[in-house]
Amino acid sequence: MQDIRRSLIAKLMAEPACYIGKTVDVKGWVRSRRGNKYVQFVALNDGSSVKSLQIVFDLNKFSEEDLRQVTTGASIHVQGELVESQGKGQTIEVQAESLEVYGTADPDTYPLQKKGHSLEFLRDKAHLRPRTNYFSCVLRIRHALAYAIHKFFNDKGFYYFHTPLITASDCEGAGAQFQVTTLPLDKLPQDKEGAIDYSKDFFGKMASLTVSGQLEGELGATALGCIYTFGPTFRAENSNTPRHLSEFWMIEPEMAFYEIADNMDLAEEFIKYCISYALEHCKDDIEFLAEHFDKELPERLKFVVENDFVRLPYTEGVRILEESGKKFEFPVYWGVDLASEHERYLVEEHFKKPVILTDYPKEIKAFYMKLNDDGKTVRAMDVLFPKIGEIIGGSQREENYDKLCARMEELGLEGMDWYLDTRRFGSVPHSGFGLGFERLVLFVTGMQNIRDVIPFPRYPKNCEY
Numbered sequence: 001m002q003d004i005r006r007s008l009i010a011k012l013m014a015e016p017a018c019y020i021g022k023t024v025d026v027k028g029w030v031r032s033r034r035g036n037k038y039v040q041f042v043a044l045n046d047g048s049s050v051k052s053l054q055i056v057f058d059l060n061k062f063s064e065e066d067l068r069q070v071t072t073g074a075s076i077h078v079q080g081e082l083v084e085s086q087g088k089g090q091t092i093e094v095q096a097e098s099l100e101v102y103g104t105a106d107p108d109t110y111p112l113q114k115k116g117h118s119l120e121f122l123r124d125k126a127h128l129r130p131r132t133n134y135f136s137c138v139l140r141i142r143h144a145l146a147y148a149i150h151k152f153f154n155d156k157g158f159y160y161f162h163t164p165l166i167t168a169s170d171c172e173g174a175g176a177q178f179q180v181t182t183l184p185l186d187k188l189p190q191d192k193e194g195a196i197d198y199s200k201d202f203f204g205k206m207a208s209l210t211v212s213g214q215l216e217g218e219l220g221a222t223a224l225g226c227i228y229t230f231g232p233t234f235r236a237e238n239s240n241t242p243r244h245l246s247e248f249w250m251i252e253p254e255m256a257f258y259e260i261a262d263n264m265d266l267a268e269e270f271i272k273y274c275i276s277y278a279l280e281h282c283k284d285d286i287e288f289l290a291e292h293f294d295k296e297l298p299e300r301l302k303f304v305v306e307n308d309f310v311r312l313p314y315t316e317g318v319r320i321l322e323e324s325g326k327k328f329e330f331p332v333y334w335g336v337d338l339a340s341e342h343e344r345y346l347v348e349e350h351f352k353k354p355v356i357l358t359d360y361p362k363e364i365k366a367f368y369m370k371l372n373d374d375g376k377t378v379r380a381m382d383v384l385f386p387k388i389g390e391i392i393g394g395s396q397r398e399e400n401y402d403k404l405c406a407r408m409e410e411l412g413l414e415g416m417d418w419y420l421d422t423r424r425f426g427s428v429p430h431s432g433f434g435l436g437f438e439r440l441v442l443f444v445t446g447m448q449n450i451r452d453v454i455p456f457p458r459y460p461k462n463c464e465y
């Protein structure tokens, strides 16, 4: 955790005894500066911790002129001795011996002058918000979760499988797609019937950005056994909600020989592992977010880790909602695709625990889900979380060639011969699910809006940076 030219502030703070009395080089950005005519204190942050390191400039050694450029936002290199702090609020500080200013930040124009900017204000300054305490916490937690995800699957013998981002299969069905084309939009080539002639397009056919890597993931699982994807996904749905992005990251494990119960076990173990990992490795960041935004955050995280998720068939869930006597904005009846308010009622008010809802009506779920013996429901499983609603969507897949073909015909899905080959040759029971990465980050950080847990959010009418 230390490169040749600098000490990471996180490291100095974690093991002060190893460094006290030694000369250290710290490099970072000035968060604030205060003091009097004898001494100046600078809070320096280098991104390795939410905590800033206090640098003490003795004005016998440094002149006002030396320090003129040391203003909020400026980047500096300080060499000095690490000592125990005499002041309150920090245990260690650096007695500056030399100062190098890399880049100045004009106080009249640097946007992050004062503390406590609103999240909305910072969203407009998304290019600079990683320099705020709050957002750096989110980004470090995001990183830790991504690492935990790879570690979890790697340790279990899953293979990281890369599915394409550009796809020509329009059967994914998970959401509206963004088209990918190099055709001139002002002069589209037409065929004899006057339709757009996609044979002239870059791929010789219509193509779009993927909404899910699952179908290709199944090809991986039916060869390698267990795989997972972890990549960006694109959905052109016009949902201006605090839980939807147009570009988000998704983790999609797919497992040969797993049935629905195995799938649920894995989903529960996986999500608990990720949250435990963050609790263990992101203590300072979670503490900071709890203190400033969401007092109950640590308790909520521990609660999810320590309690079994409820497992409940959709039909039961609908009955509970109908009998709740609660006035919902959207009506609830058997067959309806549950809205977030319904999901959250079950989780937050009825069970007060995460819920895995299973066996949904086939009409509201994707074509590839395995049909139950009742002929009406499919082996779907959605994991519902407090504050979030759906965090995972998954299912056991239909492995029977004839049943799958019949369902695809019903829905008019064609041109998926490559997918059907998994059922034609050596078909096996298999299952998988998709976790929206940002929904997980949202839960672990306690943030309210999904646009605040990704560095550069994309949503309708917003594509900055």
Ligand code: ATP
Residues within 6 Å of the ligand: 174, 175, 235, 243, 244, 245, 246, 248, 250, 390, 391, 392, 393, 394, 434, 435, 436, 437, 438, 439
């Ligand atoms: P929702 O009903 O919330 O729109 P969905 O049914 O469309 O979700 P799936 O297609 O099952 O979701 O996708 C799997 C997971 O991806 C979801 O459980 C969720 O965590 C995440 N997800 C889906 N759409 C989005 C989005 N637009 N932005 C961020 N995450 C998403």
Ligand code: MN
Residues within 6 Å of the ligand: 174, 175
């Ligand atoms: Mn959706």
